[in-house]
Amino acid sequence: MVHLSPLQSRLAASLLASILLFVLYLVLFPPNFALAAELKQALPIVFDDLDDIDLPPPDYKPRGPLDPTYEPKFAAFERSILGRAPSGVTALTNNEAMPMNVEAGTTQRFVFSLPSVSGRGPEGGRLELRSDQVRDAGAGAGAGIAEYDEEDGGEAGQSLARRQASQRVYISANTCQQPQPVDPSKTTTDPPQLTLYVSTSAENQAPGPLADKDDQEVVVFEEGAAVFNLTTNKEVYIGVHAPNATTAFRGIYNFRVAASVYHYFYNYKDQDDLTRLTWVDSDSQGALLMTQNLTESEDSAVQQRIMSSQPYVLFAHNMKDRAINGVKNSFCGLQTYAQIAAIKDGRRTDMVRTVITKRGAGNFPKQQFFFNGLNSSADYIGILVSDGSALTKRQVGQTATAQGIEVFKPTNFTTKSDHGNCALIVDLNFCDQIAYSVPSNPSFGNSSRLASFYDDYAAAMYANFNKSLAQIACEAPASQRYSLARTCDDCAAAYKDWLCSVVIPRCEDFSNAAPYLQPRAVGQPFPDGTRLDPKEAEGLPNNMAFNSSRNPMIDEFIQPGPYKELLPCDDLCYKLVQNCPAAMGFGCPLPGDIGFDGNYAKHLPTGGLTCNFPGSAHVVSAGERAAVVGWGVLVGVVGLGLGFLLA
Numbered sequence: 317m318v319h320l321s322p323l324q325s326r327l328a329a330s331l332l333a334s335i336l337l338f339v340l341y342l343v344l345f346p347p348n349f350a351l352a353a354e355l356k357q358a359l360p361i362v363f364d365d366l367d368d369i370d371l372p373p374p375d376y377k378p379r380g381p382l383d384p385t386y387e388p389k390f391a392a393f394e395r396s397i398l399g400r401a402p403s404g405v406t407a408l409t410n411n412e413a414m415p416m417n418v419e420a421g422t423t424q425r426f427v428f429s430l431p432s433v434s435g436r437g438p439e440g441g442r443l444e445l446r447s448d449q450v451r452d453a454g455a456g457a458g459a460g461i462a463e464y465d466e467e468d469g470g471e472a473g474q475s476l477a478r479r480q481a482s483q484r485v486y487i488s489a490n491t492c493q494q495p496q497p498v499d500p501s502k503t504t505t506d507p508p509q510l511t512l513y514v515s516t517s518a519e520n521q522a523p524g525p526l527a528d529k530d531d532q533e534v535v536v537f538e539e540g541a542a543v544f545n546l547t548t549n550k551e552v553y554i555g556v557h558a559p560n561a562t563t564a565f566r567g568i569y570n571f572r573v574a575a576s577v578y579h580y581f582y583n584y585k586d587q588d589d590l591t592r593l594t595w596v597d598s599d600s601q602g603a604l605l606m607t608q609n610l611t612e613s614e615d616s617a618v619q620q621r622i623m624s625s626q627p628y629v630l631f632a633h634n635m636k637d638r639a640i641n642g643v644k645n646s647f648c649g650l651q652t653y654a655q656i657a658a659i660k661d662g663r664r665t666d667m668v669r670t671v672i673t674k675r676g677a678g679n680f681p682k683q684q685f686f687f688n689g690l691n692s693s694a695d696y697i698g699i700l701v702s703d704g705s706a707l708t709k710r711q712v713g714q715t716a717t718a719q720g721i722e723v724f725k726p727t728n729f730t731t732k733s734d735h736g737n738c739a740l741i742v743d744l745n746f747c748d749q750i751a752y753s754v755p756s757n758p759s760f761g762n763s764s765r766l767a768s769f770y771d772d773y774a775a776a777m778y779a780n781f782n783k784s785l786a787q788i789a790c791e792a793p794a795s796q797r798y799s800l801a802r803t804c805d806d807c808a809a810a811y812k813d814w815l816c817s818v819v820i821p822r823c824e825d826f827s828n829a830a831p832y833l834q835p836r837a838v839g840q841p842f843p844d845g846t847r848l849d850p851k852e853a854e855g856l857p858n859n860m861a862f863n864s865s866r867n868p869m870i871d872e873f874i875q876p877g878p879y880k881e882l883l884p885c886d887d888l889c890y891k892l893v894q895n896c897p898a899a900m901g902f903g904c905p906l907p908g909d910i911g912f913d914g915n916y917a918k919h920l921p922t923g924g925l926t927c928n929f930p931g932s933a934h935v936v937s938a939g940e941r942a943a944v945v946g947w948g949v950l951v952g953v954v955g956l957g958l959g960f961l962l963a
């Protein structure tokens with residue numbers, strides 16, 4: 317037995333690997349070409365127009381034999397040698413989606429063989445790592461080469477043993493097209509769902525409705541998607557069955573099926589209690605939606621990377637239209653049927669702008685979607701999809717390849733009435749946390765003019781306050797400061813939050829009957845000249861709070877007509893009093909006092925958006941609901957603060 321030094325054994329291993337790789341290359345390619353020719357015949361017809369849809373490219377590009385993630389098609393190779401694949405069965409490639417049509421009452425069959433080089437493992441993070449090593453190798457980093465060769469040499473030696481090892485296989489499918497109603501006006505049901513059958517038994521190589529029930533697993537698609545996982549070391553047989561035709565629907569199904577040893581290629585989370593997508597607000601033809609924090613890392617490099625990516629795509633659809641019913645969990649179904657798709661290079665992107673914003677609690681990056689061109693007084697459904705394949709391309713994080721395409725639970729949102737006197741404003745310079753609908757009038761000007769009307773006013777108010785604050789001993793030694801616990805910065809921040817919410821009223825339709833809303837400007841005409849039906853105004857006290865806006869400037873310059881205001885939260889005022897020097901004279905009214913009703917509203921313990929605060933949205937998570945502070949010391953009416961406003 318010759319003993320090799322570690323260096324020699326590395327060399328030997330790497331030499332062996334290189335030779336093996338070369339032999340593999342020579343052996344594999346001729347049968348591969350033959351296979352491609354065979355497949356072309358076996359491939360089913362796929363709708364042409366589906367190919368026109370801008371599907372993001374599948375995340376696995378064709379690879380060369382020197383790429384570490386290159387997967388020699390042993391499975392197909394074995395089959396073509398042994399002739400095991402029955403006719404009419406399509407072979408699936410690891411982590412690639414296969415498109416296929418299926419007619420009512422028939423079953424399409426697939427077979428998936430575990431990738432032979434099984435040491436690659438199920439965790440995608442490793443793929444990323446290895447491709448980094450190869451890049452190092454290319455750049456001539458010696459350590460990278462050694463590490464890579466050693467690992468690969470070892471793997472080549474062990475691959476025969478590992479081939480038999482069990483692996484977890486993730487099977488997923490999406491319905492891309494479904495039969496359409498013969499008479500849409502009469503049809504009140506959705507097209508029936510496809511069914512996925514899975515078998516690993518050599519006895520049942522054709523799973524489907526007619527096969528032995530004990531020899532297969534059955535998963536009925538849910539809203540156009542099915543997922544199933546199993547651990548096996550055998551070939552996996554898959555059937556996708558379309559139900560018998562009914563008289564109400566016409567047409568065939570088209571679907572995509574994928575098997576992967578890494579993760580679900582198509583996943584969905586309809587049971588997720590975590591609402592990924594938050595409806596912030598809307599106006600008569602637009603809506604603003606936002607994802608959760610994309611990261612909570614304080615690391616600026618991580619934040620920078622996130623800021624330059626757009627990890628989510630969003631689909632929106634008018635709920636009156638039934639077209640997406642039955643495919644709400646299906647990425648490619650949504651691509652086919654959703655009215656609005658916020659996909660880069662996708663359709664109807666003119667109706668939605670998406671950016672990464674840091675607005676909102678915590679100031680972490682979030683992806684924002686801003687729609688326009690929606691119908692007024694309409695209910696919409698928004699469905700967020702994280703496109704793991706897009707992430708991979710942008711190399712966001714090490715775990716990116718561990719994700720496929722994931723469809724999240726839908727978020728409902730509605731647009732406001734066509735009175736057009738509430739309009740969304742975003743991207744304010746001074747009140748940078750403000751993004752919601754404000755009292756408006758189409759004749760006042762565009763959204764940026766409206767935004768600066770409110771924002772400039774708030775900034776001017778703040779400048780007055782800033783002068784007063786400068787006279788307080790903020791930076792004085794501790795013994796002379798107004799409080800040891802609060803600084804002038806705390807006071808300035810609390811004032812800004814309060815000011816922006818008070819100066820920029822949050823607008824709701826006058827027809828919104830929620831009890832916590834304050835009717836405003838009931839005596840004015842709507843922008844279209846019509847007036848409130850006297851019956852609607854009946855019972856409203858004929859006082860200033862109802863007959864005018866909070867800020868007379870709004871009635872003078874904008875003249876929005878009757879609207880309702882979502883009042884600022886009372887805790888904005890309490891925070892102001894707590895954080896600012898008593899000498900500034902701030903005070904807050906208590907519920908029941910003169911000055912509370914019509915000026916402030918309270919958070920309700922039951923949740924929901926019952927009052928306005930910077931960064932507020934229609935769905936308020938428990939964490940965002942600021943606790944209402946104790947108020948023993950807070951007496952009196954807003955003094956100086958309101959004074960500034962009315963000045």
Ligand SMILES: *[C@@H]1O[C@H](CO)[C@@H](O)[C@H](O)[C@H]1NC(C)=O
Nearest residue numbers: 484486543544545546579580
């Ligand atoms: C695999 O399937 C089982 C049920 O069949 C499920 O409980 C489990 O969460 C699945 N695993 C993954 C990683 O999805």
Ligand SMILES: *[C@@H]1O[C@H](CO)[C@@H](O)[C@H](O)[C@H]1NC(C)=O
Nearest residue numbers: 420421422525558559560561
């Ligand atoms: C579907 O139709 C076939 C014949 O057309 C019939 O044999 C079968 O029982 C039907 N299946 C169902 C679930 O109705």
Ligand SMILES: *[C@@H]1O[C@H](CO)[C@@H](O)[C@H](O)[C@H]1NC(C)=O
Nearest residue numbers: 607608609677678680939940
């Ligand atoms: C973002 O993170 C902050 C800080 O952890 C948290 O308060 C806030 O609720 C999060 N925002 C969303 C939309 O999840």
Ligand SMILES: *[C@@H]1O[C@H](CO)[C@@H](O)[C@H](O)[C@H]1NC(C)=O
Nearest residue numbers: 633634637655689690691694
């Ligand atoms: C708006 O309504 C019309 C008529 O009901 C409908 O055809 C159209 O699809 C709707 N558009 C959107 C974006 O909801």
Ligand SMILES: *[C@@H]1O[C@H](CO)[C@@H](O)[C@H](O)[C@H]1NC(C)=O
Nearest residue numbers: 635695696697726727728729
């Ligand atoms: C969204 O609207 C649909 C239809 O009205 C309803 O069934 C569903 O429960 C709503 N979802 C949420 C989260 O409110």
Ligand SMILES: *[C@@H]1O[C@H](CO)[C@@H](O)[C@H](O)[C@H]1NC(C)=O
Nearest residue numbers: 760761762763764765766767
């Ligand atoms: C809005 O109107 C102003 C003039 O009032 C104009 O300068 C500006 O370009 C407009 N902005 C947009 C986005 O149309």
Ligand SMILES: *[C@@H]1O[C@H](CO)[C@@H](O)[C@H](O)[C@H]1NC(C)=O
Nearest residue numbers: 775778779781782783785786
């Ligand atoms: C407030 O005043 C301070 C100086 O007292 C100044 O540095 C700061 O820029 C002012 N802030 C604003 C928003 O005017």
Ligand SMILES: *[C@@H]1O[C@H](CO)[C@@H](O)[C@H](O)[C@H]1NC(C)=O
Nearest residue numbers: 838839840858859860863864
């Ligand atoms: C309400 O406002 C309208 C116009 O804004 C005015 O004509 C009317 O007199 C006001 N009514 C009361 C009771 O102040």
